[in-house]
Amino acid sequence: MTRIYLDNAATSFPKPPGVAEAVYDYMTSYGCSINRGCYSTAYHIEEMVYETRLLLCRFFGGNDPAEVVFTKNVTESLNILMKGLLKPGDHVLVSSMEHNAVMRPLRQLEKTGVSFTRIPCDHNGRLQASSAMPTDDVFPESLIRSNTRAVIMTHASNVCGTVLPIEKTGRFCKEHGLIFIVDTAQTAGILDIDIEKMCIDALAFTGHKGLLGPQGIGGFILNRRLAEQLEPLLSGGTGSVSHTEELPRTMPDRFEAGTPNLPGIAGLNSSLKWLKERGTASLYEHELLLTRHFLDAIRPLEDQGLLRIIGIEPVKQLFLPDRVGVVSVQTLKHDLSEIAYQLDSQYGIQTRVGLHCAPSAHKTLGTYPTGTIRFSFGWANTFDECDAAAQALAELCN
Numbered sequence: 386m387t388r389i390y391l392d393n394a395a396t397s398f399p400k401p402p403g404v405a406e407a408v409y410d411y412m413t414s415y416g417c418s419i420n421r422g423c424y425s426t427a428y429h430i431e432e433m434v435y436e437t438r439l440l441l442c443r444f445f446g447g448n449d450p451a452e453v454v455f456t457k458n459v460t461e462s463l464n465i466l467m468k469g470l471l472k473p474g475d476h477v478l479v480s481s482m483e484h485n486a487v488m489r490p491l492r493q494l495e496k497t498g499v500s501f502t503r504i505p506c507d508h509n510g511r512l513q514a515s516s517a518m519p520t521d522d523v524f525p526e527s528l529i530r531s532n533t534r535a536v537i538m539t540h541a542s543n544v545c546g547t548v549l550p551i552e553k554t555g556r557f558c559k560e561h562g563l564i565f566i567v568d569t570a571q572t573a574g575i576l577d578i579d580i581e582k583m584c585i586d587a588l589a590f591t592g593h594k595g596l597l598g599p600q601g602i603g604g605f606i607l608n609r610r611l612a613e614q615l616e617p618l619l620s621g622g623t624g625s626v627s628h629t630e631e632l633p634r635t636m637p638d639r640f641e642a643g644t645p646n647l648p649g650i651a652g653l654n655s656s657l658k659w660l661k662e663r664g665t666a667s668l669y670e671h672e673l674l675l676t677r678h679f680l681d682a683i684r685p686l687e688d689q690g691l692l693r694i695i696g697i698e699p700v701k702q703l704f705l706p707d708r709v710g711v712v713s714v715q716t717l718k719h720d721l722s723e724i725a726y727q728l729d730s731q732y733g734i735q736t737r738v739g740l741h742c743a744p745s746a747h748k749t750l751g752t753y754p755t756g757t758i759r760f761s762f763g764w765a766n767t768f769d770e771c772d773a774a775a776q777a778l779a780e781l782c783n
């Protein structure tokens with residue numbers, strides 16, 4: 386049985402050619418640390434790390450590679466940003482589509498006196514506009530309080546693939562003097578992201594999803610104005626200013642204590658170069674076509690009352706970036722977990738089932754507490770695989 390991997394929203398697979406080799410090459414030919422050793426291989430790896438910062442900086446429209454900080458993943462990035470920034474008495478706004486990578490740190494912070502309000506979204510995961518709102522507003526101004534400090538928002542839902550209006554929200558935040566933090570877990574490497582144009586103050590990314598790198602590497606880009614206000618979550622050796630026991634003030638060292646994940650950075654370096662060469666637009670186009678194709682193939686099952694498709698209708702205007710390649714369904718006559726199990730065991734189709742670490746998003750979409758079966762497409766998936774998944778679903782749902 387051939388394996389059909391449709392769980393790219395969890396982590397992308399396969400990685401582009403060259404990524405595994407870059408990790409292997411680092412491990413077998415270099416294997417040294419950075420900022421500590423005075424020898425040629427250490428210098429070579431330092432250059433590779435700097436080049437990766439530069440690639441990320443350009444990729445996200447940043448100004449300065451020193452503003453790119455490496456972490457393990459977007460969860461760690463969001464923890465560092467939120468816990469370093471928010472103080473007792475602060476209030477933040479989050480969308481009702483957030484992942485627990487945002488909500489759990491926020492729940493922890495709530496115990497210290499930080500409060501939050503959810504910006505309501507509709508049953509398709511879109512920010513809910515009210516007729517009383519001026520057209521340029523993304524959410525009612527009345528949600529902003531005198532102590533509102535920041536808006537934290539996912540760029541796209543990991544449950545239904547709906548893209549949130551990041552650029553409009555960024556402008557709105559700028560006009561209202563709010564810090565704007567974006568979780569790009571489901572869009573980095575897939576949609577064009579420009580931190581300047583989108584007025585993003587802090588962008589959190591993970592390396593192993595759309596950026597097509599290995600697991601265990603992620604980071605954030607933080608403008609210097611905000612960096613000044615951010616208390617580092619971790620402290621320790623950086624290999625710089627070693628005469629003092631105080632953390633350096635300079636970026637990125639201030640937020641990068643300890644030895645970084647160098648094999649991970651080597652892999653990410655390779656995947657970023659591949660993405661640059663292929664162009665995210667063509668990869669997104671492929672993902673969107675697969676999504677439309679799959680949705681068209683399963684819509685008759687919805688018409689027959691066998692399943693419910695969650696989220697917005699597929700884009701009519703082909704490249705309007707209002708959704709990414711994530712499709713959630715609920716089977717109406719059979720247990721979701723049973724179907725997901727059969728998809729894998731009988732057909733080799735690998736999906737994710739249940740609640741996808743985003744209870745608030747599930748409540749918004751009306752899929753709580755059962756959850757959904759999630760099919761998520763990536764650059765290497767084919768139309769034949771979409772057809773096979775739709776066919777298998779039809780056989781199992783009947």
Ligand SMILES: Cc1ncc(COP(=O)(O)O)c(C=O)c1O
Nearest residue numbers: 458459460484486539543570591
């Ligand atoms: C929207 C969103 N945010 C955050 C995360 C967490 O990503 P990571 O596990 O790489 O930190 C995910 C992962 O599924 C996600 O989909």
